[in-house]
Amino acid sequence: MFxxxxxxxxxxxxxxxxxxxxxxxxxxxxxxxFVRGLEAAGVRRIQLGSFVNPARVPQMADTDALFSxxxxxxxxxxxxxxxxxxxxxxxxxxxxxxxSISVSASESHSRANVGKPVDEALAHIAPVIGRALAxxxxxxxxxxxxxxxxxxxxxxxxxxxxxxxxxxxxGVHEINLADTAGLGNPxxxxxLTGAVRAAVRxxxxxxxxxHDTRGLGLANMVAGLQAGVRIFDxxxxxxxxxxxxxxxxxxxxxxxxxxxxxxxxFATGIDWQALAALSRRLEGLLERRLxxxxxxxxxxxxxxxxxxx
Amino acid sequence: MFxxxxxxxxxxxxxxxxxxxxxxxxxxxxxxxFVRGLEAAGVRRIQLGSFVNPARVPQMADTDALFSxxxxxxxxxxxxxxxxxxxxxxxxxxxxxxxSISVSASESHSRANVGKPVDEALAHIAPVIGRALAxxxxxxxxxxxxxxxxxxxxxxxxxxxxxxxxxxxxGVHEINLADTAGLGNPxxxxxLTGAVRAAVRxxxxxxxxxHDTRGLGLANMVAGLQAGVRIFDxxxxxxxxxxxxxxxxxxxxxxxxxxxxxxxxFATGIDWQALAALSRRLEGLLERRLxxxxxxxxxxxxxxxxxxx
Numbered sequence: 292m293f294x295x296x297x298x299x300x301x302x303x304x305x306x307x308x309x310x311x312x313x314x315x316x317x318x319x320x321x322x323x324x325f326v327r328g329l330e331a332a333g334v335r336r337i338q339l340g341s342f343v344n345p346a347r348v349p350q351m352a353d354t355d356a357l358f359s360x361x362x363x364x365x366x367x368x369x370x371x372x373x374x375x376x377x378x379x380x381x382x383x384x385x386x387x388x389x390x391s392i393s394v395s396a397s398e399s400h401s402r403a404n405v406g407k408p409v410d411e412a413l414a415h416i417a418p419v420i421g422r423a424l425a426x427x428x429x430x431x432x433x434x435x436x437x438x439x440x441x442x443x444x445x446x447x448x449x450x451x452x453x454x455x456x457x458x459x460x461x462g463v464h465e466i467n468l469a470d471t472a473g474l475g476n477p478x479x480x481x482x483l484t485g486a487v488r489a490a491v492r493x494x495x496x497x498x499x500x501x502h503d504t505r506g507l508g509l510a511n512m513v514a515g516l517q518a519g520v521r522i523f524d525x526x527x528x529x530x531x532x533x534x535x536x537x538x539x540x541x542x543x544x545x546x547x548x549x550x551x552x553x554x555x556x557f558a559t560g561i562d563w564q565a566l567a568a569l570s571r572r573l574e575g576l577l578e579r580r581l582x583x584x585x586x587x588x589x590x591x592x593x594x595x596x597x598x599x600x
Numbered sequence: 601m602f603x604x605x606x607x608x609x610x611x612x613x614x615x616x617x618x619x620x621x622x623x624x625x626x627x628x629x630x631x632x633x634f635v636r637g638l639e640a641a642g643v644r645r646i647q648l649g650s651f652v653n654p655a656r657v658p659q660m661a662d663t664d665a666l667f668s669x670x671x672x673x674x675x676x677x678x679x680x681x682x683x684x685x686x687x688x689x690x691x692x693x694x695x696x697x698x699x700s701i702s703v704s705a706s707e708s709h710s711r712a713n714v715g716k717p718v719d720e721a722l723a724h725i726a727p728v729i730g731r732a733l734a735x736x737x738x739x740x741x742x743x744x745x746x747x748x749x750x751x752x753x754x755x756x757x758x759x760x761x762x763x764x765x766x767x768x769x770x771g772v773h774e775i776n777l778a779d780t781a782g783l784g785n786p787x788x789x790x791x792l793t794g795a796v797r798a799a800v801r802x803x804x805x806x807x808x809x810x811h812d813t814r815g816l817g818l819a820n821m822v823a824g825l826q827a828g829v830r831i832f833d834x835x836x837x838x839x840x841x842x843x844x845x846x847x848x849x850x851x852x853x854x855x856x857x858x859x860x861x862x863x864x865x866f867a868t869g870i871d872w873q874a875l876a877a878l879s880r881r882l883e884g885l886l887e888r889r890l891x892x893x894x895x896x897x898x899x900x901x902x903x904x905x906x907x908x909x
Contacts, residue, residue, distance in 0.1 A: 476863040506893040510819035554785040584815040
């Protein structure tokens with residue numbers, strides 16, 4: 292089904308894509324404790340936050356401080372999201388070794404998010420990527436809304452491939468296709484990922500950022516695996532949905548993704564039960580249930596689901 | 601990814617596999633209203649209940665009455681679960697045209713469920729299947745715990761294939777592989793389904809019964825599609841989890857399965873928005889949120905998930 296079962300890298304993004312939607316600010320010490328918890332569970336790439344306007348996203352205002360405070364462990368990559376040159380300067384000031392630098396493939400999402408159409412946003416981000424690469428940063432270029440957008444629905448695959456080719460031409464190390472609104476389906480993920488794979492240099496790595504809004508997050512991950520992707524974003528507990536929509540789901544849950552990958556024979560190096568325990572700690576802090584499933588399955592006070600007739 | 605995108609048959613089982621776990625009994629009139637709702641949404645096969653011991657499963661005690669009361673529409677198949685000859689006689693008495701008759705592939709689950717090891721349970725069910733076929737009933741033979749069991753973990757694939765071959769030899773029309781405890785993963789579903797497909801007559805149809813306990817329900821459905829399966833069980837709202845395990849998930853939600861299938865280009869003949877509305881009615885009756893996702897997405901008072909940065 293998959294050809295080979297290689298290692299898979301799972302990047303946890305709950306500190307960024309999860310917390311940015313929370314009304315409550317998580318104190319720096321709590322963030323640091325979660326970074327240590329993720330490391331202890333075996334997570335090898337951790338997105339600490341984003342270098343964006345603190346007035347717009349107050350939850351991310353301490354990303355600089357967090358980068359400075361984190362003790363960097365060998366074998367773990369610390370990364371963050373950057374959307375413009377001002378953000379990159381802040382990232383370089385704290386010696387971020389790896390960055391996600393992204394644009395949206397959807398015209399209306401791009402205008403809503405950065406006030407520019409896609410072509411202008413790309414022209415604007417190119418020197419940011421160039422400067423990051425020149426500074427020795429490993430650059431992952433991200434394509435938001437690659438599988439559709441809440442404003443305009445499906446985005447034409449050719450548009451996504453064109454953005455990927457532009458990124459490829461800039462010499463980025465990795466290209467990330469993001470299903471920002473959770474609109475993608477497995478067939479689409481398989482086809483679009485294959486089209487991007489065929490359009491860029493063979494040594495550019497591909498990764499997928501998946502949301503579980505319609506319950507297809509893990510199905511889309513499997514479709515990505517079948518298309519050869521071996522890097523997936525996830526968020527502890529499945530954090531990341533809009534807190535104003537009841538039961539709206541966020542990113543695929545890191546513990547669920549790791550469990551599924553290991554069950555299928557892929558090696559992640561991550562202990563999903565340690566993540567499940569960490570996810571329950573996060574639920575305690577946020578005072579609500581998160582959508583991830585394995586935190587329930589692994590709970591010590593909960594018996595395994597009995598087999599039924 | 602799938603070869604062809606044929607029609608897919610989705611069998612709704614919420615009236616059986618969903619309601620059998622509920623503490624509250626749904627009155628016959630409510631059950632009839634939901635049957636009409638499922639028909640109106642386009643569902644073409646509806647499992648009305650099970651002919652089992654009413655003392656053990658009181659929620660199913662009115663299955664005979666429901667079969668007699670339902671007005672049978674052309675193009676819709678009404679079915680039920682049967683586990684022994686006494687149940688079959690009741691099913692024949694109400695002229696059930698289609699039945700699921702099943703055993704477990706797991707020794708410990710079989711002993712817990714029917715008090716017999718698998719071989720004895722098979723020997724016991726063979727004349728039931730024979731009598732049903734002789735009476736002109738369309739028989740779907742089910743293999744419970746085909747992907748593992750809460751008591752003993754993974755079940756050897758050869759055991760499942762052996763049970764399937766026995767069923768095949770009896771001349772059944774369809775073989776259903778059931779992930780009763782929600783332990784299956786996509787690789788396993790793909791491999792086991794392929795192995796069963798290769799072991800039985802080409803004109804025996806295969807179907808999958810999937811639970812979403814670990815969030816892999818729809819991913820397993822996609823793996824089944826890739827293995828050529830075109831019949832899937834589901835339950836309105838994703839009902840069917842154990843009510844004593846918080847957040848434990850039941851069957852894949854019919855509305856979510858239909859949405860995903862249609863998004864991938866398969867034709868189900870079902871209107872998922874009508875199902876989502878029906879699912880919200882069921883939530884009203886049961887006075888709790890169900891795990892299905894599309895009932896949230898489609899809710900008229902809830903805006904579509906906005907695209908985020």
